[in-house]
Amino acid sequence: MPRTSTRLTFAVLATGAGVFAMLQSLIAPALPTVQHALHTSQSTATWVMTAYLLSASVFTPILGRVGDLIGKKRTLVAVLVIVTIGCLLAALAPTIGVLIVARVVQGIGGALFPLSFGIIRDEFAPSEVSGSISNLSAVIAAGGGVGIVAAGPIVTALDYRWLFWLPVGIVAVTTLIALRYVPESPRRAEGSVNWLGAVLLSGWLVALLLPLSQASHWGWGSGRVIALFVAAMALFALWLFVEARSHSPLIDLRIMRLPAVWTTNAAALLFGAGMYAIWSFLPGFVQTPSSAGYGFGASVTAAGLLMLPMLIAMFCSGVLSGRLEPVLGAKKLLIAGSALGAVACGILALWHDQQWQVALAAGVFGLGIGLAFASMANLIVGSVPAEQTGAATGMNANIRTIGGSIGAAVTSVLVTGRLQPSGLPYASGYTHGFSLLALLCLAAALAALLVPVQRAGRISGTPRASFDSSRTEPEAVTPGARS
Numbered sequence: 001m002p003r004t005s006t007r008l009t010f011a012v013l014a015t016g017a018g019v020f021a022m023l024q025s026l027i028a029p030a031l032p033t034v035q036h037a038l039h040t041s042q043s044t045a046t047w048v049m050t051a052y053l054l055s056a057s058v059f060t061p062i063l064g065r066v067g068d069l070i071g072k073k074r075t076l077v078a079v080l081v082i083v084t085i086g087c088l089l090a091a092l093a094p095t096i097g098v099l100i101v102a103r104v105v106q107g108i109g110g111a112l113f114p115l116s117f118g119i120i121r122d123e124f125a126p127s128e129v130s131g132s133i134s135n136l137s138a139v140i141a142a143g144g145g146v147g148i149v150a151a152g153p154i155v156t157a158l159d160y161r162w163l164f165w166l167p168v169g170i171v172a173v174t175t176l177i178a179l180r181y182v183p184e185s186p187r188r189a190e191g192s193v194n195w196l197g198a199v200l201l202s203g204w205l206v207a208l209l210l211p212l213s214q215a216s217h218w219g220w221g222s223g224r225v226i227a228l229f230v231a232a233m234a235l236f237a238l239w240l241f242v243e244a245r246s247h248s249p250l251i252d253l254r255i256m257r258l259p260a261v262w263t264t265n266a267a268a269l270l271f272g273a274g275m276y277a278i279w280s281f282l283p284g285f286v287q288t289p290s291s292a293g294y295g296f297g298a299s300v301t302a303a304g305l306l307m308l309p310m311l312i313a314m315f316c317s318g319v320l321s322g323r324l325e326p327v328l329g330a331k332k333l334l335i336a337g338s339a340l341g342a343v344a345c346g347i348l349a350l351w352h353d354q355q356w357q358v359a360l361a362a363g364v365f366g367l368g369i370g371l372a373f374a375s376m377a378n379l380i381v382g383s384v385p386a387e388q389t390g391a392a393t394g395m396n397a398n399i400r401t402i403g404g405s406i407g408a409a410v411t412s413v414l415v416t417g418r419l420q421p422s423g424l425p426y427a428s429g430y431t432h433g434f435s436l437l438a439l440l441c442l443a444a445a446l447a448a449l450l451v452p453v454q455r456a457g458r459i460s461g462t463p464r465a466s467f468d469s470s471r472t473e474p475e476a477v478t479p480g481a482r483s
Contacts, residue, residue: 010120014139018143021141026146046213051104056401057110060394061250061398062394063079065390072390080109087167089105090106102164117389133374134318194242194243204239240253260380260382263447264376269403271403273407278344282307287300288424294427296355306355308359308362330378331453334376334451338368347364349438410436414432414433
């Protein structure tokens with residue numbers, strides 16, 4: 001494929017990944033509308049979010065590995081078709097049960113992230129890889145923000161079903177273009193899918209994320225929550241045992257032990273906790289009636305507009321990071337992004353009486369998200385063998401999601417742990433929650449300090465490592481550019 005076509009390839013990848021990121025957050029502000037329209041309870045409606053989270057967590061690393069083995073384009077097109085079907089099913093869903101099933105199908109699209117990063121690494125010139133990954137990360141980050149901002153206007157002007165009708169058309173066209181113009185990656189990992197490892201990975205992820213997302217309804221001390229946490233630990237230990245002894249592991253644990261990988265994943269866990277909690281609770285904070293002693297009584301649309309500075313800032317900083325990385329390095333950008341997140345949460349904890357203060361904090365956090373997303377992706381891609389790109393970036397996305405679930409769950413305990421007679425949280429609950437998130441983002445910055453400094457030759461994003469079967473760690477190499 002001619003090198004000049006990489007712009008079209010990037011446009012296809014960015015559209016698919018951006019729509020999936022948007023679907024993550026697009027439905028959250030509309031959950032009360034969905035609950036009323038489908039005549040269901042609040043606890044049942046939350047499964048619209050939970051099902052999507054669990055599905056994405058399970059399929060992201062598995063299909064990332066499948067792409068490494070059978071071809072990234074082939075897997076990408078299949079995933080885009082599945083997302084289109086999931087959006088169509090959701091748009092037509094007559095009951096909450098069908099909508100939940102549709103969200104499970106949509107969650108398979110989580111594999112678009114690692115597949116897209118892998119295609120960029122395989123197909124783009126070495127000098128373009130880092131900037132393209134930064135730009136794609138900016139689109140992914142902004143996609144989540146677009147969902148929060150756009151949900152209100154779409155539901156008000158049309159109907160909640162158009163939250164899914166619009167993606168149907170976009171993803172369908174993207175699929176056709178991908179089928180015709182995206183090249184098949186020449187690199188393949190050796191071996192086959194370790195299905196026992198895949199089942200165990202799915203098991204411990206579901207057992208961990210399910211109680212984190214439902215504990216506020218089930219109770220943290222309930223038998224279901226405790227049993228699932230115990231099961232998660234047991235399945236995780238068994239998964240490690242099986243993967244370590246497999247000739248074709250789903251996730252090569254040697255890759256996960258690389259200093260640049262585990263430190264970046266640690267930062268992703270902590271930063272994800274802060275980021276997803278802000279996305280979950282800041283809109284609710286500004287929608288709280290001022291009679292509670294805080295909040296502005298904003299509508300869903302107005303709350304989305306207050307998040308607009310975050311959307312703009314995260315996209316701009318994500319794109320800018322591609323220009324800054326060759327000068328500063330991805331490590332410094334990850335530290336800066338995490339630190340900006342801590343500053344933003346600190347602002348919210350101390351000053352949240354005026355709307356401009358919330359908008360300012362949202363903008364600062366957006367700057368941090370853009371820098372952190374881009375730098376994490378580049379650090380992972382720049383530290384693993386080309387044939388492990390899908391699995392490694394998929395696990396990084398998963399770890400960020402796990403952190404987000406933990407952050408949202410703990411923040412929920414702080415915010416809703418003590419309620420006013422009206423049933424609304426006290427202002428102190430939000431203050432304590434924002435303070436905790438500031439500490440988590442600060443811890444992410446400290447974890448980023450542990451990331452090894454990459455040599456100048458590593459910044460371009462070309463393949464960095466190869467395996468010798470007699471070694472227990474990858475050996476850095478610097479291959480020539482693909483001809």
